[in-house]
Amino acid sequence: MIDLKGKKAIVTGGGRGLGKAVALALAAEGVNIAITGRNEDRLKAAAEEIKKLGVEAVYAVFDAADEKATNEGIKTLAAQLGGVDILINNAGIGDFGTLEEMSSETWKKVIDINLFGVYYAAKAVYPFMKEKNEGDIVNVASTAGLKGAAGMSAYAASKAAVISLSQSMMAEWRKNNIRVITLTPSTIATDLTVGTLTDGNPEKVLQPEDFAQWVTDMLKMNRRALIANGSIFSTNP
Numbered sequence: 001m002i003d004l005k006g007k008k009a010i011v012t013g014g015g016r017g018l019g020k021a022v023a024l025a026l027a028a029e030g031v032n033i034a035i036t037g038r039n040e041d042r043l044k045a046a047a048e049e050i051k052k053l054g055v056e057a058v059y060a061v062f063d064a065a066d067e068k069a070t071n072e073g074i075k076t077l078a079a080q081l082g083g084v085d086i087l088i089n090n091a092g093i094g095d096f097g098t099l100e101e102m103s104s105e106t107w108k109k110v111i112d113i114n115l116f117g118v119y120y121a122a123k124a125v126y127p128f129m130k131e132k133n134e135g136d137i138v139n140v141a142s143t144a145g146l147k148g149a150a151g152m153s154a155y156a157a158s159k160a161a162v163i164s165l166s167q168s169m170m171a172e173w174r175k176n177n178i179r180v181i182t183l184t185p186s187t188i189a190t191d192l193t194v195g196t197l198t199d200g201n202p203e204k205v206l207q208p209e210d211f212a213q214w215v216t217d218m219l220k221m222n223r224r225a226l227i228a229n230g231s232i233f234s235t236n237p
Contacts, residue, residue, distance in 0.1 A: 001220045005030030008081040009069030010074065012064055012090030012121050015042035017190035018108065020139070022088050023050055023057075025216045032056040032197055034077035036091065037062055056081065064091040064117030065109075074124035084128040089118045089139045094155050107154045114158035115165070122169060126178075134218055135178040139166045143186045143231055159184075163229070170228060181218060182229040204236045 014035025145159030
C-alpha cells in the first residue's frame with residue numbers, strides 16, 4: 001500500500017458533504033489539502049477543521065463552470081501546496097424534474113457544472129501531473145450515469161458524460177503515469193439528496209464517510225494497479 005503522507009490534493013466542492021468527507025479522510029492520512037467551492041464561509045470553516053488533523057489546508061472560491069476562474073484557482077492552489085498529486089473532481093449539482101418541467105437554462109446549468117466543471121479542473125491540473133510523470137484524478141460520477149431515470153434527465157446525462165470523458169482521459173493520460181478513476185456511487189446522504197432521494201430516511205443509504213474511505217483505499221493501492229471505474233451501493237434495497 002502507498003503511504004499518502006505528504007501528498008497534495010485538490011478537492012472540488014470540498015466545503016461540505018461528500019467533498020468535505022473525502023478531504024478529511026485524506027487529511028487523516030497526512031495529505032495536504034486544497035478545497036474549492038462557491039461559499040467562502042463554508043470553505044474557511046472546513047479548512048480550519050482539516051488543519052486540526054495536522055496538515056496544511058487552503059481554499060479557493062470559484063464557480064466550477066467558469067473555465068477562467070477554475071484555471072486561476074487551480075494554479076493558485078498548486079502554488080500554495082507546492083504541486084498537485086491528487087485531484088478529486090467532486091463539485092456538482094442536482095436539479096431534478098421532468099423533461100417538460102425543467103427549463104433549458106436549468107438543464108444547461110447542470111451540464112455546465114457537472115460535466116464542464118470536471119473537464120476544466122482536470123485539464124488545469126494535468127500540466128502539474130505531467131511534469132512529475134505521476135498523479136491521480138478521481139472523477140465522481142453516479143449510478144444515475146449508468147442508467148437514466150424519470151425526473152433525472154439532466155443529472156443522469158451529465159454523469160453519463162463524465163463517465164465517457166473519464167474513459168478518454170484515462171486512455172490519453174496513462175502514458176504520463178496518471179491514474180484516472182471513475183466512481184459511480186448510488187445515493188449518498190448529503191444536502192443534495194436528503195429529503196429528495198432518500199425518502200426522508202438518510203440512514204438507509206450510503207454515508208459520505210463510506211465513500212471517503214473507498215476513495216482513500218483506492219488511492220493507497222500500489223501504482224501498478226488502476227481501478228478504472230467502480231460502483232458502490234448501500235446494502236439496503
